Amino acid sequence: MSESIPGKEVIEKAHTLITPYIHRTPILTSQFLNQLSGAELYFKCENFQKIGAFKARGGLNAILSLSSEQLKNGVTTHSSGNHAQAIAFAAAKVGAKAYIVMPENSPSVKINAVKGYGAEVTFCKNTPEERQGAVDKIVENTGATFIHPFNNYEVIAGQATSSKELIEDLDFKLDAIIAPVGGGGLLSGTSLSAHYFSPGTEVFAGEPEGAADAILSFKSGKIEKAPFVKTIADGLLTPLGDKTLEIIRKYVKDIFTVSDEEIIAAMQLMWERMKIVVEPSGAVVLAAVFKNPEIFKGKKVGIIISGGNVDLGKLPF
Amino acid sequence: MSESIPGKEVIEKAHTLITPYIHRTPILTSQFLNQLSGAELYFKCENFQKIGAFKARGGLNAILSLSSEQLKNGVTTHSSGNHAQAIAFAAAKVGAKAYIVMPENSPSVKINAVKGYGAEVTFCKNTPEERQGAVDKIVENTGATFIHPFNNYEVIAGQATSSKELIEDLDFKLDAIIAPVGGGGLLSGTSLSAHYFSPGTEVFAGEPEGAADAILSFKSGKIEKAPFVKTIADGLLTPLGDKTLEIIRKYVKDIFTVSDEEIIAAMQLMWERMKIVVEPSGAVVLAAVFKNPEIFKGKKVGIIISGGNVDLGKLPF
Numbered sequence: 001m002s003e004s005i006p007g008k009e010v011i012e013k014a015h016t017l018i019t020p021y022i023h024r025t026p027i028l029t030s031q032f033l034n035q036l037s038g039a040e041l042y043f044k045c046e047n048f049q050k051i052g053a054f055k056a057r058g059g060l061n062a063i064l065s066l067s068s069e070q071l072k073n074g075v076t077t078h079s080s081g082n083h084a085q086a087i088a089f090a091a092a093k094v095g096a097k098a099y100i101v102m103p104e105n106s107p108s109v110k111i112n113a114v115k116g117y118g119a120e121v122t123f124c125k126n127t128p129e130e131r132q133g134a135v136d137k138i139v140e141n142t143g144a145t146f147i148h149p150f151n152n153y154e155v156i157a158g159q160a161t162s163s164k165e166l167i168e169d170l171d172f173k174l175d176a177i178i179a180p181v182g183g184g185g186l187l188s189g190t191s192l193s194a195h196y197f198s199p200g201t202e203v204f205a206g207e208p209e210g211a212a213d214a215i216l217s218f219k220s221g222k223i224e225k226a227p228f229v230k231t232i233a234d235g236l237l238t239p240l241g242d243k244t245l246e247i248i249r250k251y252v253k254d255i256f257t258v259s260d261e262e263i264i265a266a267m268q269l270m271w272e273r274m275k276i277v278v279e280p281s282g283a284v285v286l287a288a289v290f291k292n293p294e295i296f297k298g299k300k301v302g303i304i305i306s307g308g309n310v311d312l313g314k315l316p317f
Numbered sequence: 318m319s320e321s322i323p324g325k326e327v328i329e330k331a332h333t334l335i336t337p338y339i340h341r342t343p344i345l346t347s348q349f350l351n352q353l354s355g356a357e358l359y360f361k362c363e364n365f366q367k368i369g370a371f372k373a374r375g376g377l378n379a380i381l382s383l384s385s386e387q388l389k390n391g392v393t394t395h396s397s398g399n400h401a402q403a404i405a406f407a408a409a410k411v412g413a414k415a416y417i418v419m420p421e422n423s424p425s426v427k428i429n430a431v432k433g434y435g436a437e438v439t440f441c442k443n444t445p446e447e448r449q450g451a452v453d454k455i456v457e458n459t460g461a462t463f464i465h466p467f468n469n470y471e472v473i474a475g476q477a478t479s480s481k482e483l484i485e486d487l488d489f490k491l492d493a494i495i496a497p498v499g500g501g502g503l504l505s506g507t508s509l510s511a512h513y514f515s516p517g518t519e520v521f522a523g524e525p526e527g528a529a530d531a532i533l534s535f536k537s538g539k540i541e542k543a544p545f546v547k548t549i550a551d552g553l554l555t556p557l558g559d560k561t562l563e564i565i566r567k568y569v570k571d572i573f574t575v576s577d578e579e580i581i582a583a584m585q586l587m588w589e590r591m592k593i594v595v596e597p598s599g600a601v602v603l604a605a606v607f608k609n610p611e612i613f614k615g616k617k618v619g620i621i622i623s624g625g626n627v628d629l630g631k632l633p634f
Contacts, residue, residue: 026345028343028365031367045592047592048591048592050348052590052592268629271594271629272594272629274365275362275364275365275369275594275595275625276592276593276594277589277592277593277594278592308592312585312588312589312634313634315629315632317629317630
């Protein structure tokens, strides 16, 4: 695994590696949302990505970067969400075994999706220690390679390919890109792509008020905890890692927080006006654009929609 | 207004006319739905079209085909649904006045959308006679041009541009295209585009069992009534017109009916797996593909998703 921040050619290579397995997701626009925000918005639809989220990119790049020796022993990770599916999906693509540790209270639809890709699922209690402990045991027993959900340079380089496509497809004319931030894999990758492929494009992030650790870490330079954790954007609960923090501090311009009410309102607008299924984490960025017109008004803004994995039976509207 | 079936160059001209005002909607694919159906499916996403449905195309072409003399007196139609919005939207684009007759029990969200485009709304009782009567009165008083929702060759030529794009974007390689059928504007346009631009491509239709008039008319050659009318696909309740029936009899290969249970199941799959908001009428065609594997298995099939205008508060799942 790489031990330094991915360079331009590392991201280019990641893109070449994963392209046969992913969708080059479409970019949608909405006259209505442009008028409402006063900006020119370009929505990069990672909700249409394989497994329904951008995480397929990072998972694929991490696994396709392993040697055939390493692949023989399989891969492992812990996740209750999109990363679990990404690793199971990517491992299936290369015929490698995937051992996925999931909290025992994970929704059955997610467990079934992971099993559907042929992965072996191990259940554990939902604490960071139990999760990491279960993974460590798998590594010890099988020699599988652990793939961290975000604090991993191959994963970051993979996530960077989404904004690389966005930048290319819009002819390098974006003034800004905004991505959601949880562990920071997507945000750090986004900021690297802007830095290398479109240096005039500023990168921002949206974060829920109810998981506001990244904004604190961004300011202090240390990994901080959120003052409180309570948000509908359940994909963004994780604190940053040291690798993502370093990149974000270097290349991200600013982070904006939004309330759950603002997230739900933005989400409903995207469903109703854009006709797309977006998860709360994917609506955080549009909410942040609405909330900060002094930053975004009159600009061409790329919006990364992280994913669309929601329970249709539990919509907040 | 044209008095004969649109020729190839008429559809090409329609496409040129409306292109500045519409989205060239993306085509999505889903590995999961391919596996489930055994076919290679290409979804043409008219739910992402202006006003959230393909009807923007027909409305625009009808209005852009009028003389400036005619436009001075405005346009009129009756509709509780997407056609009302399409005419209001298209009229606003050319600065013409739109008089829209809507049943008094229309959902307020639809009334507001029509008013939002600056149209003048007249309410009437929801019977065919009352609706036409109100329109006739407007024509008499204002000299506005009546634009029928589907039995109008300019409207048909406009709807034809959706499958023209689908055919072009897939390099003329489709074995089949399937569209939903209500009044038959979309279906007749689709069959004309296949006939002119990709003669090897067969055209099929999906129709709800609870509004099964088109399949009867298709067989008898006369405009028939549905045996009973009760379906969630409320965009497909209308019988065919003489113009659409003639084209459909000539160029459509077959029509398949599906139950509401099948429509809802297909709709849920599209929301969950494709992450798109699709109206029941837009799911009818996927349901028909699932139901008729002997027709579609192993083939490249274009699926026209008619629209995505649904009430998020009233989902059937």
